[in-house]
Amino acid sequence: MLKHIYRFVVLVIVFVVSIFFMGNNIREEEVESGATTTMSATTYPVMYIETDRGLMNPLHGYSTNIDANMIRETITLLDNDQAVTVSIDQKKLTVKKINYEVRDNNQYTLIEEGSISALTQTDDNKTAKIKIKEILEENKEYAMKITAVTSTGEKIHFYTRIKKILNAHLNEKYDFVEQIHESILNKDEAAGIGSYLETNSTMDNSSYAYVNINSSYDMVMWGSLKPTLISDVITRITEMNQETASFVLKYKVEVETDTGVEQYTVSEFFRVKYTAARMYLLYYERKAEAAFNPDYMSIKKGELKIGVSNLYDLPFLTDEAETKLCFVRNKTLWYYDMIANTMVKVFTFEQKQSDFIRDCYDQHDIKILNIDADGNIDFVVYGYMNRGEYEGRTAVILYRFYSVENRVEEQVYIPMNVPYEVMKQDLEGFSYVNRSSVFYFSLQDQIFAYNMITKKLETIVEEADPDNIMISQKDSYIAWTDNSELGKASSIILLDLETGAKSYIKAKEGQSVRIFGKINENLILGYVKDSDLTMDTDGTILAPAYKVSIIDKERQELKTYEVKKYYTVAATVNDNVIELKRVKKTASSETNYALAESDFILNRTETNGSKIEVTTRVTDKMLTELYLTIPSTITLTKKPDIKTTVNTVITEDTTLRLDIDRSSRERYYVYALGEILGVYDNAGDAIVLADEKMGSVINQNFKVIWERGKKSTRATISSITPVYASSGLTSKKACAKMLLANSGVNVTVGQIGDKNRSIMDILTQYMKKEPINLTGSTLEEVLYNVSEGRAVIAMKSNGQAVLITEYDEFNITMIDPELGRTWKEGYKDSSKMFEKAGNIFISFIE
Structure with missing residues (x-):
């Protein structure tokens, strides 16, 4: 008995000493906020759909749940047994089983769920055949979520749309697409391609960055260039009906240019039609973007080569002295200190030995907020996170780049449950960081202010309808109406983003005020009499303004427009000219108004005198290429030194969780060419664009309300x-x-x-x-x-x-x-x- 007591006492002493020793060591190894690390490599697997023509529809894994009907990146065809075979490229993880759910795409009700543990090993992949037992309606879309469960219990979610179509002729459609794709890259096998084109003499054939079915044969065939494929071709089926189908192909090529060998990321869109007699090419579009390479800078002309590109409005920002420059190219943020002649790759998901399918997955973007005199940059990364600590999540992350230390530090992490294509419609609108560390941003038709020091979140605007708000990043203020309903706003609120001070512009009694837009950072306002309000035939409120005013940040009225018997219903700005869309009262119309001719206001402009701009250069071989100019006051003698950043290890939690519902405002998303092309308040406007681009329209609940090519003949x-x-x-x-x-x-x-x-x-x-x-x-x-x-x-x-x-x-x-x-x-x-x-x-x- 005494022996056991001694043994117990010894064990207790050993345990206490161990705890003391471990505690001391943990404290000694605790990471301080100044420690740095590099972003971890990609780890998530990729899931593919097996077809008779190989693997298609690569699906990327999400670590959190997202409504499956939100993700429209791919559509998967079920076979006649209502089955689909998935192939999982496990990468560094081991997948033990998969779970699946099938939901109605409109009501989002659960139709079937199941689990498969018996996975088949084939080469480096694991495969599973998912057979749906519930009888699905033909030619109807359903939403599918497939969850891969790893050996460590981690759950990774994959999403696709599924459809049952008898006699869909997928093989014939894909073969036709592949034939055209390969013929374009191999001119020796291009016989007959010209017969599928609809060449139009009015088409601009000045750049290889963009061609379509109306371009010349020579442009479609890359002219004198000889692109060489250097990556896998990623094939996604984006739409599928019995006769028609749409495909997106993405890949990288190398091209011998006037400045050296360059890499282009290429995206091809095909819409094809099957008939028993022949195949038809209904539409073709190709976009190409050159990879930025600092080595191709022109020292003599003082220009950074952007190359072949569609981005004439390349996002860039400079400090006030215009000696420090930052810009986003190919989903990468660059910083250039022109005095020191050093260039830093601040942020990118790509690696030196990059995995094209995962690292280069393009469902994210970078937005520059500001750059100060020291070269420090505030920027936001939003969308799907390809790798790093937040791999597989969709989020909004605010970072700060410290130029002296060449390090990036996370400021705020906002987890989201919507995909990038939906998120970007909000984030492209407004975000701002002031000198007091207050982060302003817009999401789901709301504008928030988050104090990063006090951790206090405030909702600034609850109904941030784009028609009722004006944002001036340059002059650091926003303005909005106190009521988002047309004809009911009694005042305009102006918020100084630096001081937080509010000021007001009030309408007279019996009147309302509305925002028409801005010109040179100044507000364009309209004043409406209550007695002039009316309703259009379709129920739309018509609020004609009897007076239009241009007002600056200090509420000073710079110019007014008022013409008797004429009323303004909309205003558009082109350069320094405001076009006023007008109506005139009439008794012959149900609304009491009839369209009148437009009038114009010429506004004085102040030239900003910026010496940095995007310019074009045209050569016989390369046609149009873009360059970013450097001020002539900067003397360059050699190409810039290139540096990379490290990430600061953050020990405090930077997470900001938003408890917000989806916006109640009607929204209509145009989904075409494999992406969301725009969002509209009016369904008719969205349908017109979707028809033009051969796509579909989805409402704010992600129901398909219109689809090109689905209408019956009668x-x-x-x-x-x-x-x-x-x-x-x-x-x-x-x-x-x-x-x-x-x-x-x-x-x-x-x-x-x-x-x-x-x-x-x-x-x-x-x-x-x-x-x-x-x-x-x-x-x-x-x-x-x-x-x-x-x-x-x-x-x-x-x-x-x-x-x-x-x-x-x-x-x-x-x-x-x-x-x-x-x-x-x-x-x-x-x-x-x-x-x-x-x-x-x-x-x-x-």
Whole structure:
């Protein structure tokens, strides 16, 4: 017994001494904030989809959950057994099993989930066949999340859209794309390529940075250049229907230029159509961006070579003396001290021996906020993090570069749960760091101020609608209306971003004020009388301004515009000229206003005298290339010395978590050419662009509301009982009643006929589905809704509405409540009629 007690005492003493020793050692090895390290290498696996033509649709892993319907980068075709085989390039990790979920892409309800532990080892990859048991609807998109579980228990999420299409002819479509792609890179095998092009003499053939199906044959074939492939070709399927499909191919090439061998990152977009007789190339587009190489700087001319590029508005910033320069090129931030003639690669995910598929994954960007006289730079990295501490996460990270120590220090880390394509629409708008370490940024239609010293977060603007806010980075202030609803703002708030002081511009009693934009950092404001407010036919508020003022940061009125009987409804700025879009009062219009000719305000400009700018140089071989000029006051005798940075190890938590919901403002994203091309408040504007670029439109809930190429040749909605106009029921309200019935809601005439309300107001109140204003679209574009079983209200003249219920190759059929009958009209005449009435269309989405 005593022996056991002694043993226990000895163990306790050893334990206490060990704790003391370990504690001392831990304290001695504690990392201080001044310690530095390099960014860790990429570790995450890549998942591919197996097809008869090899691996396609590389999927990148996310460490956090994201709504699968948000990510539209790829679409995966299921086989006839509703199965798909995935191949996992594990890299340095070991994947033990995968879990999967299938969700409805519109409602985001869970349809099926499962798990697969029996993975097959094939070469360096592991494969798994996912077979979906629930019967999926043909030709409908679903969202799929695949989670790889590693040997350490880490979960990595991959996302794709899936679709079941019988006889999709994927092999034939891909073979056609590959044939064109390889022929372009190998001129000896290019026979017949010219027959697929639609060369247009008006096309600009001055740069290899951008070509499309309308470019000359010589431009498409790279002219006298001979690009050599130096990377794998990454193939993504972005859209797939029974006849048509879209593909994006990305790769790197080397080109022998006038200054040496350069590398280009190339992106090709193909939209093709299959028929039993032949294949068609519906659209082709190629973009090329030269990799920046400091060795190709022109010492004699004092220019940094940017090379072949589409970025004429290359993001760059200088200190006040214009001796220190920073710029972003190829997702890399560079700093150039022109006096010391040293250049620093401040931030990049690429490595010396870079992995093109992972390090060069382009779903992120860098935004420069400022640079001071010492060369210190505040910048934001946002989107998907390719490697490093936050690998696999989507985030907004504020960094500061200290030029003397050549180090980068993390200031704020904001985790996000949306993909880069969605995030960039917010971050491209506004972010700013002041001298008191307050970080201003905009996300989800809100503007925040975060004090990095006190760790206090403040919401500055809760409804930051782009139409109601003006941002001046140069003069360090923002301005917004106190009410985002048009015609209800009584004042403009101006916030000095350096001092935090607010000032106000107030409208007179019985008036409202609105923001039209800015010119030379000055506000363009409009003053609107309440008595002049009116509503357009589609329910849009019209707020015509009787007076326009240009006002500076100090609220000094620099110029006013006021012309009797004319009102301004919009303003656009081109250089130093403001174009005022005007209306004039009239009794013949339902809105009491008619379009009038524009007027113009010439504004005095102050030249900034900047000696640094992006210029072009044209040669016979290379055509147009871009250069960044260096001030003539800087004398260069040799090429700059190149340095790299290290990251500061941060011991304190820099995380800022935002508890914000998605914006309630209607947003419509245009997804085309493999990316989001823009975001609009008006669905019609988004549809027009998507039609032009052969893409689709997604709303703020990531439902597809319109898709190019999906409309049937003919369609009929036969379940609608005609409702005709009467003394208590206008044609517009009769159409609203029929559209409600089409959506599954029946209302009485008394419910909608005794109020002076717009169609959208009525639909919003009673419809269980989502009404949508398609105004601005063409007749051809809105027939997509009829094809999907949803009727469309159309204005045929001032105040007269019809309901479109049917169409074929030649005619459309409409119920006309005013005439009391259903009638047909030819496409051409119908289009003219609706266009003359303003192309006002209203329908709904599921």
